[in-house]
Amino acid sequence: MxxxxxxxxxxxxxxxxxxxxxxxxxxxxxxxxxxxxxxxxxxxxxxxxxxxxxxxxxxxxxxxxxxxxxxxxxxxxxxxxxxxxxxxxxxxxxxxxxxxxxxxxxxxxxxxxxxxxxxxxxxxxxxxxxxxxxxxxxxxxxxxxxxxxxxxxxxxxxxxxxxxxxxxxxxxxxxxxxxxxxxxxxxxxxxxxxxxxxxxxxxxxxxxxxxxxxxxxxxxxxxxxxxxxxxxxxxxxxxxxxxxxxxxxxxxxxxxxxxxxxYWDSNVSTLDWWTNSANASAFDFACYYKMKDAFMGNNLNALNDNMLWKQNASKAMTFVTNHDTDEIINNKILAYAYILTHEGYPTIFYKDYEEWLNKASLNNLIWIHNNLASGSTSILHVDNDEYIAKRNGNNSSGLIVYINNSDTWQERWVETNWSSTTIKDYTGHSSWQPVTQSGKWVKIQAPPKSYSVWSTL
Known part of the structure; x- marks a missing residue:
């Protein structure tokens, strides 16, 4: 447009x-x-x-x-x-x-x-x-x-x-x-x-x-x-x-x-109809507007709502900003942590990468996307301030992403896919290297207004 x-x-x-x-x-x-x-x-x-x-x-x-x-x-x-x-x-x-x-x-x-x-x-x-x-x-x-x-x-x-x-x-x-x-x-x-x-x-x-x-x-x-x-x-x-x-x-x-x-429309069914009719991908405007609600509205519960990537991930192009719109300003890096750890084909905006955000952080998330983020997605926990999801792995061990939009460190027990396995935060935000229990549960943490991404060593 x-x-x-x-x-x-x-x-x-x-x-x-x-x-x-x-x-x-x-x-x-x-x-x-x-x-x-x-x-x-x-x-x-x-x-x-x-x-x-x-x-x-x-x-x-x-x-x-x-x-x-x-x-x-x-x-x-x-x-x-x-x-x-x-x-x-x-x-x-x-x-x-x-x-x-x-x-x-x-x-x-x-x-x-x-x-x-x-x-x-x-x-x-x-x-x-x-x-x-x-x-x-x-x-x-x-x-x-x-x-x-x-x-x-x-x-x-x-x-x-x-x-x-x-x-x-x-x-x-x-x-x-x-x-x-x-x-x-x-x-x-x-x-x-x-x-x-x-x-x-x-x-x-x-x-x-x-x-x-x-x-x-x-x-x-x-x-x-x-x-x-x-x-x-x-x-x-x-x-x-x-x-x-x-x-x-x-x-x-x-x-x-x-x-x-x-196809500038937040209706998931409409986007899905268009991708099937055109036999092409579409930019996931449904995801964009839900991220706006989550990160600008300070309510991560919005990430529970439907998006094109949840309905047809192979046809979803996810994005945080483009040349027409830049409405997700607060904690924008959290939105990138979301799209770069979830399903869909993510897009990075030139100015975000070259000028506005920390390039090392974006490069780290790109590496995580390309090396760890595979398989289906399971949402493990969501509330106003915290969002935790699991990628179940396909060609890799998968990952767990913990997004914390609160002003303090947060910790939470989650069920992983790994039994008796040492894991670490691949962002470097946490120095923990916990070992999952035999029942696959483990406690993880995330810093304030930030995120962590956990996977096997």
């Missing part, structure tokens, strides 16, 4: 800027294809085996250097246990050098055509983007593209026979690919509307064969170009409430790759 200030920019800019229909270029047929064979990508960590990094935040510095900024970090991220990075929308958008990419104009301009006020995007050039993706792959990381296909921005005005007036639906991108006109947007001769329009922008009609061909079916479709030429390994679909889930499924059926949708 995008910030609403784009709507204001759209209104102010679109009336003063026009794109000449005559200034159309075509790509050379010799365009290099990078990183598109299984052998070249064989060294990547399986997506979902580690933790995803959201490699941007809203209003990253303009000036075309963001791809180089991220490039300098990918090896360290890989060393820490990150398995994939999610990039912002990479193509030229209406607001050119100032756009975060969520107002797409030319899907094939990655910072090489002089249009919309700049050659480079806010993030850099096509050469820098491909270089970043190459290095990420060499470092074992997959790269996820942010796909915005609900709406477009920056078209010229044209007479629209379907509305009886004029609309900003005449798109003539300098890449020479995916020209669009009124017929490609709602309403048109084939389809009056779909699930939702965002902010008054022209709303793409996915029921038109021409739009399907350019988005995912053609040999040089957006999906195949991003995969085969630019080198992307998966997809994060923006604002999927705006179109039907069959669109994501059709895209994935055509080109494959990890897929996750931004």
């Amino acid at each position: 995008k910030k609403l200030k784009l709507i204001i920019l759209y209104v102010s800019i679109v009336f003063t800027y026009s794109c000449s229909n005559d200034d159309v270029l075509t790509d050379s047929v010799k365009e290099k294809s990078v990183n598109n064979t299984s052998s070249q990508r064989a060294g990547l960590k399986p997506i979902g085996s580690g933790v995803m990094m959201q490699a941007f935040y809203w209003d990253v510095p303009a000036g075309g250097n963001w791809w180089n900024t991220v490039k300098a970090k990918v090896q360290d991220w890989s060393n820490a246990g990150i398995d994939a990075i999610w990039l912002p929308p990479v193509s030229k958008a209406q607001n050119g050098p100032f756009s975060m990419g969520y107002d797409p104009f030319d899907y094939y301009d990655f910072g090489e055509y002089d249009q919309m006020g700049s050659v480079e995007t806010r993030f850099g050039s096509k050469t820098e983007l491909v270089s970043l993706i190459d290095l990420a792959h060499q470092s074992g990381l997959s790269v996820i593209a942010d796909i915005v296909i609900n709406h477009n921005s920056g078209g010229n005005s044209e007479v629209n026979p379907y509305t009886g007036g004029s609309t900003w639906t005449d798109f003539n991108p300098l890449s020479g690919k995916f020209y669009r006109s009124a017929t490609d947007f709602h309403p048109n001769n084939a389809h009056s509307n779909d699930s939702g329009v965002f902010g008054g922008f022209p709303d793409l009609c996915h029921n038109q064969t021409y739009v399907q061909d350019w988005l995912w079916k053609n040999s040089n479709s957006v999906a195949k170009y991003y995969r085969d030429v630019i080198g992307f390994d998966g997809w994060r679909f923006d604002y999927v409430k705006g179109f039907e889930p069959w669109v994501v499924k059709a895209w994935k059926d055509e080109v494959g790759g990890f897929s996750v949708g931004e």
Whole structure:
């Protein structure tokens, strides 16, 4: 989802800027294809085996250097246990050098055509983007593209026979690919509307064969170009409430790759319906809002409520913060302790990792996630201030996480899966190394406003 200030920019800019229909270029047929064979990508960590990094935040510095900024970090991220990075929308958008990419104009301009006020995007050039993706792959990381296909921005005005007036639906991108006109947007001769329009922008009609061909079916479709030429390994679909889930499924059926949708809804049943219909993962907004209730509302009982990861863990992407929302402020590290010890595929937000939180603590939790957090989950105790859960182990011994939101140290007896076994706190917050009883019970502790994670030596 995008910030609403784009709507204001759209209104102010679109009336003063026009794109000449005559200034159309075509790509050379010799365009290099990078990183598109299984052998070249064989060294990547399986997506979902580690933790995803959201490699941007809203209003990253303009000036075309963001791809180089991220490039300098990918090896360290890989060393820490990150398995994939999610990039912002990479193509030229209406607001050119100032756009975060969520107002797409030319899907094939990655910072090489002089249009919309700049050659480079806010993030850099096509050469820098491909270089970043190459290095990420060499470092074992997959790269996820942010796909915005609900709406477009920056078209010229044209007479629209379907509305009886004029609309900003005449798109003539300098890449020479995916020209669009009124017929490609709602309403048109084939389809009056779909699930939702965002902010008054022209709303793409996915029921038109021409739009399907350019988005995912053609040999040089957006999906195949991003995969085969630019080198992307998966997809994060923006604002999927705006179109039907069959669109994501059709895209994935055509080109494959990890897929996750931004279905902004806290209703678990709705999220589960969408993941099944789209055959894709979804960000676990149900989990997000329950963590907000727990950590901002100081009532850990909220963690007892249903979440997507509890209903369908293989399709749940858990997160604490993203580029659109940062509401869990108090004791945020406790929320990360929660998602990095529980089921689902966790995402770490760039600013949390690089600026706001303790990187060593996050690296420790990433290690715990990748090495100890396996198997089903059993909640052992929950009240206003304390939450204890057990991962029952699959490829490891499992773990017990103890989250303490009170102002004092807490201790509690819990039943483990280990009999007569020495355990320790892998966070280092407690120096105890207790031995479980023959009946598998043991006393563990957690410091105030903190957490501990226990497993076998």
